[in-house]
Amino acid sequence: MIVFDRLTKVVTIGNHKRTILSSVSLSIPTDQTIALFATSEVDRKAFIYLLTGTTLPTSGSYRKPGRVSFPIGMIPNASKELSFRANVSHVARLYGMDVKKTIAFVEQVTGMGEQFDKPMALVPRDLVRSVAQIVGFSLPFDLYVTMVEPRGPGALGERCRALFELRAQQAGVIIAARRPRFVQQHADMSLLIHDGRLRLFDSVEEGWDTLQQLGVKEVELEDAAEEDGRQDFL
Amino acid sequence: MSIMFLNQQAAEFGTALRRYGRVMLALFRREEEQRRAAPGEALMNLLEPVFLIGFMSLAWWFLDRRNVSPLGGSPALFFATGFYAKFLLIYVSRRMGRAVTTSARRFPIERRLDHVLVHMAIRAVDYMILGVLGFGVIYVFLTPQGLPSNFLPVVQGFLAILALGLGWGILNMVMSQLWWMWDYFFPAFNRVLIIFSGIFYLPEFLAPATREVLSYNPMLHAIILFRQGFYPQYSSILLDTTYLTYCALFSIVAGLVLERVTRRMER
Numbered sequence: 001m002i003v004f005d006r007l008t009k010v011v012t013i014g015n016h017k018r019t020i021l022s023s024v025s026l027s028i029p030t031d032q033t034i035a036l037f038a039t040s041e042v043d044r045k046a047f048i049y050l051l052t053g054t055t056l057p058t059s060g061s062y063r064k065p066g067r068v069s070f071p072i073g074m075i076p077n078a079s080k081e082l083s084f085r086a087n088v089s090h091v092a093r094l095y096g097m098d099v100k101k102t103i104a105f106v107e108q109v110t111g112m113g114e115q116f117d118k119p120m121a122l123v124p125r126d127l128v129r130s131v132a133q134i135v136g137f138s139l140p141f142d143l144y145v146t147m148v149e150p151r152g153p154g155a156l157g158e159r160c161r162a163l164f165e166l167r168a169q170q171a172g173v174i175i176a177a178r179r180p181r182f183v184q185q186h187a188d189m190s191l192l193i194h195d196g197r198l199r200l201f202d203s204v205e206e207g208w209d210t211l212q213q214l215g216v217k218e219v220e221l222e223d224a225a226e227e228d229g230r231q232d233f234l
Numbered sequence: 235m236s237i238m239f240l241n242q243q244a245a246e247f248g249t250a251l252r253r254y255g256r257v258m259l260a261l262f263r264r265e266e267e268q269r270r271a272a273p274g275e276a277l278m279n280l281l282e283p284v285f286l287i288g289f290m291s292l293a294w295w296f297l298d299r300r301n302v303s304p305l306g307g308s309p310a311l312f313f314a315t316g317f318y319a320k321f322l323l324i325y326v327s328r329r330m331g332r333a334v335t336t337s338a339r340r341f342p343i344e345r346r347l348d349h350v351l352v353h354m355a356i357r358a359v360d361y362m363i364l365g366v367l368g369f370g371v372i373y374v375f376l377t378p379q380g381l382p383s384n385f386l387p388v389v390q391g392f393l394a395i396l397a398l399g400l401g402w403g404i405l406n407m408v409m410s411q412l413w414w415m416w417d418y419f420f421p422a423f424n425r426v427l428i429i430f431s432g433i434f435y436l437p438e439f440l441a442p443a444t445r446e447v448l449s450y451n452p453m454l455h456a457i458i459l460f461r462q463g464f465y466p467q468y469s470s471i472l473l474d475t476t477y478l479t480y481c482a483l484f485s486i487v488a489g490l491v492l493e494r495v496t497r498r499m500e501r
Contacts, residue, residue, distance in 0.1 A: 094341055
């Protein structure tokens, strides 16, 4: 269980302060697949950074069990001058994995061939995004926190989804959802962040219906996510 | 029961220590790979004092003062001992990269302080290499004084500047997150301080009142100490190693405290 104890998170955007969570006390199961809905992309991202330990709460505390992944869907501080091989090696070294085995696995699953040794700046962006997801799922964690639904161009997208499904069977997953289709098939529960509150629902439908009642359209969420993804997945 | 508890604590501490070592090694390796991929920027940053020493020596030659140095011997050595020490502080404390200023640019397993320490260690090694090469060139081509007659004050001065750089660098990092103007203000301020650090003059020959004010600058003491390794005859009335030590220790403690108390404010 992730246990939040009177936790408050405030983020600063330009000159404005936004309260993401306001004195939240809640327990979230970590052996389920949970869809994460939010009325704003800023809230969603701030919550994921908080959950993974990338940022600290403004006040209050929370307890996490075991190993929690980094935000899957991005390779933080990835160097565009370096190849995928060098960037993946860095991730493997950081998390104490066998570097050769991790590289061999990622290389095989992505099937990138020569592009694996090219500087990341020269590789198409959607491919980088998919590989970033595969890198995250290639490491063993007790809880995977993903910023995007698993997807990618062609066969790579299918492999991404297969890897996601495999990890979802072995560990808990919290997945940021912008549309109901994928998470309805894969998630057991849902979380909703809105107006400084965090609510846990026993099903995906309840969370999605509540989001709709708040007047948020699916297309708006997808547009925001696309816009956000352009700058932030690396 | 208590022995079991202690054993468990020791095991947890050992695991945490191994993980920390692994993260630090990964960050070192990463920095080295990035430099190999794009060496130009790192090289240009490192060579800034070399250009300044060259320019000042050229200016002295042009003014027909090629053999005039406040401490005798080669003016290039006098400038080099000042600029090298001052730019070590600037180089160590300047902007530490995206991973330090934005938490989203780091893996959760990395901490901001890890990046700061790796950054400092790598830049210290850079400057050691630059020092050996730079003073080696002065020794071979200009004056035998390029080889320190006493290495102890050189090492002491170097370590004191690193300690000052840690605190100054953390202050720089925190302020640049709190105030957007800081990134413009800090480099200018750092360079203005060159004038008050006794790099191209001897502070001992200034008016007593000016000397008194300047002696509050710890870098002035660090530079005097560093110079004493090269000029055995240089006996300064201003040097206060106790003051420098306190400033260096205060800088480390203040830097670490500042880093700790501002963690929750990070973006």
